Amino acid sequence: MLVLAKTLNIQPRILNFSQPKWSQIGQFMGCYSNVALHPGMTGPEFYEKLNTPLCDRFYLAGEAFDLDHAGYVTAAYKTGRNAANHIIEHELNKTK
Numbered sequence: 001m002l003v004l005a006k007t008l009n010i011q012p013r014i015l016n017f018s019q020p021k022w023s024q025i026g027q028f029m030g031c032y033s034n035v036a037l038h039p040g041m042t043g044p045e046f047y048e049k050l051n052t053p054l055c056d057r058f059y060l061a062g063e064a065f066d067l068d069h070a071g072y073v074t075a076a077y078k079t080g081r082n083a084a085n086h087i088i089e090h091e092l093n094k095t096k
Contacts, residue, residue: 006054008038043067051079057090059083 004012038046047067053059061083066075 003050003060004038007050007052051082053086057087059086 001012001014004010037043041049044067047065051059051061051065061076061079063069063071063073063076065079069075069078
């Protein structure tokens with residue numbers, strides 16, 4: 001809810017919440033994400049907005065922040081790399 005409130009400037013309302021039983025198993029070492037949607041945006045528009053920095057050089061990244069690969073390590077790698085590249089670009093532009 002915090003991420004949605006900060007990135008989209010809305011107060012989201014939870015319509016459904018799933019707490020699977022496997023999440024209570026002590027030895028379980030994984031999780032999954034559902035693709036988030038916003039009723040007034042397409043999926044690509046929502047994720048583009050979601051991946052903008054919350055403030056100067058403060059990005060969120062991870063498996064839940066990519067529409068095409070939500071829930072997979074590919075999404076974590078891709079969004080982490082994109083955030084790092086944006087920060088590097090920002091820093092390089094400051095020196096020009």
